[in-house]
Structure formats: C-alpha cells, structure tokens
Amino acid sequence: MIPAAFDYYRPKDVEGVIALLQEHGDDARVMAGGHSLIPMMKLRMAEVPHLIDLQDIAALKGIAIDGDTITIGAMVTQHELINHDGLSAAAPILSEAALQIADPQVRYMGTVGGNIANGDPGNDMPGLMQCLDAQIELLGPEGTRKVAAREYYEAAYMTDREDDEVLISVRFAAPTGGYSYEKQKRKIGDYATAAAAVQITKAEGKVATASIAMTNLSDVPVWSEDAGDALVGTTCDTEAMKAAVAAMLGDIDPTEDNRGPVAFKRHVAGIILTRAITRAWDRA
Numbered sequence: 001m002i003p004a005a006f007d008y009y010r011p012k013d014v015e016g017v018i019a020l021l022q023e024h025g026d027d028a029r030v031m032a033g034g035h036s037l038i039p040m041m042k043l044r045m046a047e048v049p050h051l052i053d054l055q056d057i058a059a060l061k062g063i064a065i066d067g068d069t070i071t072i073g074a075m076v077t078q079h080e081l082i083n084h085d086g087l088s089a090a091a092p093i094l095s096e097a098a099l100q101i102a103d104p105q106v107r108y109m110g111t112v113g114g115n116i117a118n119g120d121p122g123n124d125m126p127g128l129m130q131c132l133d134a135q136i137e138l139l140g141p142e143g144t145r146k147v148a149a150r151e152y153y154e155a156a157y158m159t160d161r162e163d164d165e166v167l168i169s170v171r172f173a174a175p176t177g178g179y180s181y182e183k184q185k186r187k188i189g190d191y192a193t194a195a196a197a198v199q200i201t202k203a204e205g206k207v208a209t210a211s212i213a214m215t216n217l218s219d220v221p222v223w224s225e226d227a228g229d230a231l232v233g234t235t236c237d238t239e240a241m242k243a244a245v246a247a248m249l250g251d252i253d254p255t256e257d258n259r260g261p262v263a264f265k266r267h268v269a270g271i272i273l274t275r276a277i278t279r280a281w282d283r284a
C-alpha cells in the first residue's frame with residue numbers, strides 16, 4: 001500500500017526537531033531508520049501528516065565508552081552496534097542480541113533509538129536495556145531528563161516519552177561477568193516467540209548478581225527481579241534454574257497469536273531462559 005500524503009522535514013539539529021514537534025503536536029512524528037514507522041504508514045495503521053527525519057542530526061550519532069560508562073546515540077544503527085570493536089569487547093551482549101534482529105538490510109537502517117522508542121513488545125532492545133539497567137535520555141522543550149529502561153514501558157506502543165520529546169541516547173555501566181541473549185523465532189528475520197537477556201556475575205564459585213529480562217511475552221518487556229534473585233548465592237544448578245524459570249513464568253503474561261497459544265509460549269520461554277542462564281553462567 002501507499003502511505004497517506006505527508007509533509008517531510010529534515011532538520012539539522014535537535015532543537016529544530018523539538019520546535020516542529022511543538023508546532024504540529026499529535027500530527028508530527030520523528031523517523032529514525034523508518035523500518036517500523038514506514039510499514040505502519042503504508043498499512044495506514046499510522047497517519048503522520050508531518051514526518052520529521054532524524055538522519056541529519058549528528059548529535060544523535062556515535063558510541064562513547066568513557067571508563068565503565070557506555071553511551072549509545074539514538075541514531076546508532078544495529079549494524080554499527082555489531083561492528084563497533086570497543087563495544088563488542090565492553091558489552092558483548094549487545095552484538096549478540098543485535099545479530100538476531102531481522103536481517104542485514106534491516107540492521108543497516110534500524111536504529112537503537114527507534115527500537116527502544118517504538119514500544120513494540122517484539123523489539124529486542126527494550127528487554128536488553130532493562131537487563132543492563134540502562135537509563136534512557138529524553139530531550140523536550142523543558143530540557144533533558146533520564147528514565148530507567150525498567151520504568152519506561154507502560155503498555156504496547158505506550159512509553160513514558162511525551163509527544164514533544166526526542167530520545168537522545170541510552171547509557172549504562174559496562175556489564176561484567178557472563179552474558180547471553182537467546183531468542184526463539186519461527187524463521188530467520190522474524191520477531192521473537194520468546195527471547196531472554198541474561199547477565200550473571202560470579203564470586204567464590206557462586207552467583208553474585210543476576211539480571212534477567214524477557215521479550216515478547218507480555219505487552220511490555222519484562223525484567224524479572226525474582227528470577228534473578230532465585231539464582232543469587234547458588235551454583236546455577238538445576239534446582240536454581242528451575243526456580244528462576246518458575247519466577248519468570250510468574251512475571252510474564254503472553255497472549256495467543258500467530259506465534260502460538262499461551263501454553264506453547266510459556267514452554268518456549270522456560271527453555272529459552274534455561275539456555276540463556278546456562279550460557280551466561282558458563283561465560284561468567
């Protein structure tokens with residue numbers, strides 16, 4: 001299908017974006033890589049009379065690793081995440097997850113900011129950012145503010161971001177210990193039936209900390225504090241993993257769709273989380 005007619009803007013700085021968002025209100029939307037927004041416009045599920053392209057805004061680009069703090073600009077693409085040498089060493093879970101998003105063509109265009117801002121429960125970056133305890137930086141008419149990724153998502157396609165705010169960057173402490181991003185999908189290029197992001201640190205042969213987040217198993221990403229707590233102080237033995245899976249299953253709320261009925265999704269979620277914990281523990 002062909003999208004409805006729209007006016008196209010390509011400002012050179014973020015202030016220009018904010019001014020356009022203030023001028024046009026609900027009728028304006030920003031576009032990053034366009035690989036979620038344009039399909040929605042073509043299907044006429046999103047009507048955007050004023051489309052603001054972020055491609056020319058240098059301030060939204062770039063990856064900075066400053067000591068143990070990592071900052072990723074909103075317009076960094078998934079391809080750049082995978083191919084950035086420093087980032088792959090400092091936070092390897094990012095490239096492991098990004099490599100499981102769609103296909104190379106989508107990853108050349110799809111951005112970190114667009115993936116986080118979109119609010120689609122099937123997007124992989126939101127759960128990953130919750131696992132890493134990232135802070136999301138937003139800029140609006142009143143200035144900047146930060147929101148924890150674990151508090152950013154309200155419902156499907158509903159986030160804490162106001163209509164006149166732009167997602168600028170995402171920031172987190174470089175993770176330590178073992179990691180894993182496991183994803184079950186129907187075929188290459190598909191969104192997750194279930195995905196799990198896991199970071200584990202080890203001390204004296206036992207789990208010191210564990211962070212677990214699940215994707216596409218509720219209308220928002222699910223950071224399961226209880227699942228992580230179930231592993232702490234254990235040797236990640238079978239009983240501990242079963243306890244973590246049971247805790248995670250208490251936190252998710254999948255619905256039936258073309259990826260399967262609820263019982264199937266819960267079964268897959270358990271298997272995927274067990275695999276992710278096993279691999280993260282082996283790497284810790």
Ligand code: FAD
Pocket residue numbers: 029030031032033034035036037038054074100101102103106109110111112113114115117118122123124125165166167168189190191192
């Ligand atoms: P856009 O489409 O440009 O924008 C998406 C939304 O976010 C829009 O509402 C836009 O207004 C808003 N937005 C964008 N940037 C900002 C910003 N800086 N500030 C405020 N709001 C902003 N994703 C996955 O995670 N996993 C997958 O498996 C996957 N498979 C895919 C398969 C296909 C065939 C396709 C086409 C896409 C797939 N995607 C998948 C989605 C892809 O990763 C998208 O690129 C991503 O979700 C959105 O990024 P974008 O840069 O294209 O954002």
